[in-house]
Structures are given as structure tokens and as C-alpha cells.
Amino acid sequence: MSQPEFDSLLEKYLAGKCSQAEEAAVLEWYQTFIQDSDISMSASEKEGLERKVWSNIRSNIRLDRKIFAINSIWKKIGVAASLLLISGLGAYLINREIHNASPTIAFDDVAIPANYTSTSNDSKETKTIQLIDGSSVSLQPGSKIYYPRQSFNGNSRDVFLAGNAFFEVAANPDQHFMVYTSEGMIAEVLGTSFYVLQDTERKKVEVEVISGKVSVYEHHGRSRHRERDTASSVILSPNQKVTYKPEHNRFVTTLVEKPQPVKIHADQETFSFEEAKLSTVLETLEDVYGIQIEVNNPGFANCHFTGDISKQDLYEKLDVICKSVQAAYEIKGTMIYINGNGCK
Structure with missing residues (x-):
């Protein structure tokens, strides 16, 4: 015919x-x-x-x-x-490679390479997957990831994620590690650890950075290697996260719910203070957690703090500090602001 x-x-x-x-x-x-x-x-x-x-x-x-x-x-x-x-x-x-190959589907119009395999986590426990480059993926229940069977080819190490996972990426300056999500968002790194969390009901994706830096941006078009729009990209540092909602094409950055120390040997850092200047206390927190803290009143320069806050997490530490100087803190974007009248 x-x-x-x-x-x-x-x-x-x-x-x-x-x-x-x-x-x-x-x-x-x-x-x-x-x-x-x-x-x-x-x-x-x-x-x-x-x-x-x-x-x-x-x-x-x-x-x-x-x-x-x-x-x-x-x-x-x-x-x-x-x-x-x-x-x-x-x-x-x-391109689905009919004979004995994993399916090639499209993530936001991007075809998964035919030589990729896939792993699904149908259990109730996190499943660990070792990638060929030395990176590891902690795949959460109900999630699926596509990755190459033998080696990453080209200029980047591309994986495709549907669901939630924690990545620990082996450093390779010659090949960026790129996570494509089914919501049309890409997380690109060199070597770091971070979470990718997808909420299909609320139609959003979150990326939380534990260590290193992660560049997050929208994917446009069919090519996996098309240049990103820097105007719609976000670079995240440890203890920062971004929420992406594809229906609004919008990134919202903030801090993670439980910031962790990022300074090497942070466990040896002391959080026991005796009549320490408030500025010294806040600088210690900034140094250990990698988060910028600002005060809204010059009068805080006269404030001092005494106490041991070694066992509290960051936000609990801030609660104790703010209560001692009759202040309050708020999170705006990826910064923390201390608001109050200061001290005389």
C-alpha cells in the first residue's frame, strides 16, 4: 500500500x-x-x-x-x-527500541535515550541505586528513575526522575549531573547532595540542597542540551530550597525546614555564650549554617546573650536568642531577619 x-x-x-x-x-x-x-x-x-x-x-x-x-x-x-x-x-x-529495551518516554518533550534502563521502587522502604559514575540515588517509595546501563555519554550525566529521590553526586568537572523531572524542571550540579521532591497532586517540584551548589531551571523545547534561560534559573546553596510550579512557570526560594550545619567540624563548634555580643552570636550561626542573618535595628549592637544552645536546631536557637532580647525572626527568601527595638 x-x-x-x-x-x-x-x-x-x-x-x-x-x-x-x-x-x-x-x-x-x-x-x-x-x-x-x-x-x-x-x-x-x-x-x-x-x-x-x-x-x-x-x-x-x-x-x-x-x-x-x-x-x-x-x-x-x-x-x-x-x-x-x-x-x-x-x-x-x-526510539522505544522495541527489542529487549526499557521504554523511552518523554519528560516534557524530551525522549529518554534508548540505552537507558529504569528502576521503580514499589516497596515501602527507600531503595539505593548505584550509578555507573559512582553517584548514588536513594529512591523513595512510589518513584521511578531512568539512567544508563553502562556509561554516561556526551557532555552531561542525565537521569530522569518521576517521584522523589536523594542524590549524592560524584564530582566530575567535565560532565555536569542533570536530573530531569516529569514537571519540566532540571537540577544541574557538578558534585553535591540534594533532594528532588515531586508533588503530583499540588503540581510542584522542590529541590533541597544538603551540600554543594545546584542550578535549577525550566526546560524548554525538545533538545536535552539546549541552553537554559538564565533569567528563569536559580542557584541554590546548602540549606536552601526552591519550589517550582510549572503552571505558573515560577521559582520560589526559601530555607529548608531543618537547616543542618554545613561547616566542616561543625560538631566541634561551641554554642555556649557568656555575655557575648549579639552580633558575635549571629555571626557564629551564619558561619556554621551558611545562612545570612540580618538585623533591622542598629540598637541590636548593644545586645548581649548568655546561654548554652548547643542541643537546639537552628530555629530553636533563634527562638531562644530572640526571646532574650525581645525580638522576633522571620524568613524572607533565603535570608533570616531579626526584628525588634534593640537594646539600650
């Missing part, structure tokens, strides 16, 4: 005007190519495939009459897939 003949047959099928023999021919191709192949697709992948192939159909074939309902939605997808393949638009399906 020639290309024009198949296009004509497809158009008739979509319009509900195929004969039984013609309909059988179309569905037989679908049965052979999709259902009897080694392709494995989840319900979400099928839904994503449906949207993509129908988008391509609408932009590549013009029907002059109404498309009638087809009994089975998967008959639509089978026909759509055949159109994509025969008209030269079938790269999406072909």
Missing part, C-alpha cells in the same frame, strides 16, 4: 467510513506493531502517548469532515501510531 493510499484509508477510518475489510487491515497493523511487540507502557505513558500522537495528527492531516467517535480509545492510538510511523513522524515510537 502506498503512502497516499494509506493516508486515504486512515482518513476513512477516522471518519467511520471504512469497510469491515479496510478496518481489519488498519487494526491488524496496530496489533502487529504495538500489542505483539516488546513495548511495555504504563497507563500514564499510554495517556501521554495518546496526547502526543493526536497532537501530531491534528497538525499533519486536515480532515474536512467531522471525526466520529471510535469504540475503543486504543484503536485511535493504534491508528495514530501507524500514521506517525508511515508518514515519517514515528521517531517517538521507533
